[in-house]
Amino acid sequence: MNEGTAPKGPIDRLLAANTWLVYLFFYAPIILLIVFSFNDNRNVGIWTEPSLRWYGEMFQDTRVMGALRNSLVVAFISTIVSTIVGTMLAIALERYRFRGRGALDGIAYLPIIIPDVTMAVMLLIFFFQAFGILEELTGTRLTTGLGTITLAHIAFNISFVAVVVRARLSQLDSSLEEAAADLYASRWQAFRRVTLPLIAPGVAGGALLALTLSLDDVVVTQFVSGAGATTLPVYVFGLVRRGVTPLINAVSTVMLLASMILVGLSLGLQRTRPRGGEESSAAVIGSSIPSDAKSG
Amino acid sequence: MERRGGQPGDRLMTTPTTTARITPELEAAAERAKARRGFLVSLPAYVYLVVFFVIPFGLVVVYSFATRDSTGLTVLRDWNLDSYQRVFASEVLVIFLRSLGLALSTTVICLGFSYPFAYYIATRPPKVRNILLVFVMIPFWSNFLVRTYAWRVLLGSDGPISQISQALGGEPMRLLFTNSAVLIGLVYGFMPFMVLPLYAALERMDWRLVEAARDLYASGWSAFRKVTLPISLPGVIAGSILVFIPSLGAYVTPALLGGARTVLMGDYIVSQFLAARNWPFGSALSVGLMAIMLAATLIYFRAGAKTA
Numbered sequence: 199m200n201e202g203t204a205p206k207g208p209i210d211r212l213l214a215a216n217t218w219l220v221y222l223f224f225y226a227p228i229i230l231l232i233v234f235s236f237n238d239n240r241n242v243g244i245w246t247e248p249s250l251r252w253y254g255e256m257f258q259d260t261r262v263m264g265a266l267r268n269s270l271v272v273a274f275i276s277t278i279v280s281t282i283v284g285t286m287l288a289i290a291l292e293r294y295r296f297r298g299r300g301a302l303d304g305i306a307y308l309p310i311i312i313p314d315v316t317m318a319v320m321l322l323i324f325f326f327q328a329f330g331i332l333e334e335l336t337g338t339r340l341t342t343g344l345g346t347i348t349l350a351h352i353a354f355n356i357s358f359v360a361v362v363v364r365a366r367l368s369q370l371d372s373s374l375e376e377a378a379a380d381l382y383a384s385r386w387q388a389f390r391r392v393t394l395p396l397i398a399p400g401v402a403g404g405a406l407l408a409l410t411l412s413l414d415d416v417v418v419t420q421f422v423s424g425a426g427a428t429t430l431p432v433y434v435f436g437l438v439r440r441g442v443t444p445l446i447n448a449v450s451t452v453m454l455l456a457s458m459i460l461v462g463l464s465l466g467l468q469r470t471r472p473r474g475g476e477e478s479s480a481a482v483i484g485s486s487i488p489s490d491a492k493s494g
Numbered sequence: 495m496e497r498r499g500g501q502p503g504d505r506l507m508t509t510p511t512t513t514a515r516i517t518p519e520l521e522a523a524a525e526r527a528k529a530r531r532g533f534l535v536s537l538p539a540y541v542y543l544v545v546f547f548v549i550p551f552g553l554v555v556v557y558s559f560a561t562r563d564s565t566g567l568t569v570l571r572d573w574n575l576d577s578y579q580r581v582f583a584s585e586v587l588v589i590f591l592r593s594l595g596l597a598l599s600t601t602v603i604c605l606g607f608s609y610p611f612a613y614y615i616a617t618r619p620p621k622v623r624n625i626l627l628v629f630v631m632i633p634f635w636s637n638f639l640v641r642t643y644a645w646r647v648l649l650g651s652d653g654p655i656s657q658i659s660q661a662l663g664g665e666p667m668r669l670l671f672t673n674s675a676v677l678i679g680l681v682y683g684f685m686p687f688m689v690l691p692l693y694a695a696l697e698r699m700d701w702r703l704v705e706a707a708r709d710l711y712a713s714g715w716s717a718f719r720k721v722t723l724p725i726s727l728p729g730v731i732a733g734s735i736l737v738f739i740p741s742l743g744a745y746v747t748p749a750l751l752g753g754a755r756t757v758l759m760g761d762y763i764v765s766q767f768l769a770a771r772n773w774p775f776g777s778a779l780s781v782g783l784m785a786i787m788l789a790a791t792l793i794y795f796r797a798g799a800k801t802a
Contacts, residue, residue, distance in 0.1 A: 209714070213614040217626075220611045223682070224633045227644035230654065234647060242647060287539035294532020302536055305543050311791055313743025315760045316780045320550035322767060323557055323777070353546035356539055385531075414637050417745050421767070431639050438643050438750055442650055450640040457636040464635070465628060 228454060235447035242442045252448035262449060265433035268344055272429055273412040276351035281405040283352070284359025285397070291360070292367040309357040318421035321350045325422060343424040350422045351412045358411060359404035366400025399467045406464045410457065558777035568773040577778035586762075586779070593759040596673065597741035600680040604688040604737045605730065612692035612729075613722075616699070627693065634686035642750050645679050646670065649751070671753030679747040684740055688733035695729025696722075728797075735794045739787050759783060 234242055238249035256262055290296070291303055309317060329340045374396065378388035394401075416431045423432060430453070437446055561572040580586065615626045633641065647653055649669040656667040669675050699722065707717040745760035752758065757765075763783070766776030 213610050216607065216610045217614045220607055220685075221629060223607075224629070224685075227648050227682070228633070228636070228641065231640070231644040231647060241652065242650070244652070283538045283542060286535050290532050290536030290539070294528060294535065296529040296532035296536070298533070298540070299536070302540055302543075305548060306539070309543075309547055311739060312784055312787055313740060313760070315743045315745050315763050316554070316784050316787075319763065319767060319776060319780045320554050321546070323553045323773065324546070324550035327553055349546060352542065356542060360539070410635055414639065416639050417764075431637070434643075435639055435746070435749075438639075438646065442643075442647055446643065447647070450637075450643055453637045453640050457640075458632060461628075461632050461635040465631065 232451050235451040242444055252444045255445055256448045265428055265430040268427055269429040272348050273409050276348050276355055276412050277405055277408045280352045280355035280359050280408045284356040285363050285401050287360040288363035288367055292364050306357050306360055309354045314417040318418045322421040341424050342422055343427045346422040347419050350418050355408040358407050362404035363400045366397050370396050402467050403464055406460055410460050554777045554780055557773055558781050560774045566771045577774045580775055581778050581782055589757055589762050593742055597738050599677055600741040601734050601738045603681050604685050608688040608692055612689050612696050616693055616696035630689050642679050642747050646750055649675050673756050675751040676748050676756055679751040680741050683747055684737045687736040691732035692729040695726040699725055731794055731797045735790055739790055743783055
């Protein structure tokens with residue numbers, strides 16, 4: 199495939215110009231933000247001299263550090279739970295036929311496509327109502343906080359993990375698992391020794407996506423977080439609405455850096471993906487694109 | 495005996511797994527056992543999604559028919575359609591049309607730049623292609639809030655764009671808190687969602703088809719229109735839906751870059767819950783937004799089925 203030709207001449211030059219324009223559009227704001235985070239001046243727009251002043255302030259800001267710790271705790275727990283549950287969901291949908299499978303298949307994709315705002319509204323009402331019922335039954339009033347944030351993040355992450363793992367599973371031939379069964383492997387052994395190693399890159403990719411989404415989420419978290427505990431993006435969102443400060447530039451740069459490390463890890467994982475196969479669902483979140491690029 | 499996937503029977507003929515005679519009863523029992531296992535494997539996700547997605551979804555629908563008491567609290571009785579009547583009030587219609595206009599503009603602008611962009615990347619040699627693609631993935635995975643915030647710095651009254659304009663003798667630019675700023679933010683935020691499906695569609699293209707068309711004396715334009723475009727249409731539709739849906743429900747972008755006079759559906763819904771405390775009305779708006787989203791997704795699958 200692809201041994202054809204690209205058009206040459208003025209059209210090609212126009213295409214090239216458009217490409218560099220889009221890259222400039224993608225990167226100029228990010229690079230500018232990073233540069234300004236090293237600006238000593240309190241006024242964001244006026245460049246004085248390079249310094250690490252705002253990074254120093256950031257590490258001394260107890261609210262930023264507290265929010266960062268909350269973010270990491272929520273992301274860690276929600277990633278582990280959603281990776282396990284999401285992987286099981288992917289295996290069930292891809293390898294088994296059972297009653298209720300069709301309904302589950304439909305529900306599983308909805309958290310991905312519905313807008314953040316509606317997911318946030320749904321969970322806000324749910325926790326409000328559930329806590330009301332629990333109070334009537336037990337007499338204790340639960341409050342929203344890190345617990346509800348974690349539960350909410352798991353709710354949207356399960357679907358994303360399932361899509362990524364399923365894309366990987368669908369590319370694998372189930373005959374390997376059957377061979378293991380023929381060789382008297384128990385179901386658990388077949389899973390542990392054959393299936394799991396084969397889908398491992400998909401599972402890891404799904405986990406990284408879950409981690410990224412959890413660390414990035416603003417809207418759902420804002421709705422289900424209590425008065426005391428917020429995550430870093432929600433705290434930054436609150437600050438940003440009031441205005442631009444160099445401290446936010448520094449925090450943002452750190453958040454960007456964290457995202458880029460996660461991209462690097464995920465792209466590294468994609469290298470071990472099998473070739474070809476259907477990936478339309480995974481293309482939704484872009485996870486399989488590098489595997490596509492490799493098949494050329 | 496373990497069999498995975500496939501229709502009952504077909505696997506037995508190609509790969510006999512046992513020497514024992516397989517009776518229909520045994521086979522049915524094995525199928526049942528397998529179905530039970532599949533159900534058990536799916537159970538944690540099933541329970542979780544029902545509790546934290548299906549029930550919350552139902553609650554939003556229930557709340558949209560509820561009333562508020564004198565203190566503004568939602569009471570689950572005196573069911574009515576008041577909230578839905580308000581959804582069709584002119585005040586909401588203005589906000590909806592503004593959101594729709596912005597979402598459509600965002601989709602068209604993203605498509606306009608992304609198609610030639612994806613086309614260019616897809617026609618490079620594989621090695622170059624991979625590098626170019628990595629540089630699309632980085633913004634795609636980067637924190638959305640931070641990327642939007644960057645535009646707040648850029649477009650601010652003392653930001654670089656305004657400074658350049660002033661240095662050239664112009665007025666200080668008043669871009670921030672306008673519809674244009676929101677549009678720029680939305681295009682910036684969701685463009686990777688357009689690029690990736692387009693690229694996926696174009697990369698798989700067999701360019702020999704275009705060559706064949708050219709050999710048959712098709713002009714470059716008609717070869718593109720009759721060969722390349724139809725083949726990449728699923729990517730166009732997927733990308734458009736992926737940009738349109740989140741643009742329509744956007745909240746972070748208008749909250750950071752828009753002003754009080756550029757309220758969109760997303761922040762309007764949020765304000766019903768966090769400020770106005772009118773949960774039934776907010777719920778009715780959410781139900782409406784989800785209905786539009788579902789309609790768009792159905793169109794996507796219909797179109798996908800036709801073109802696939």
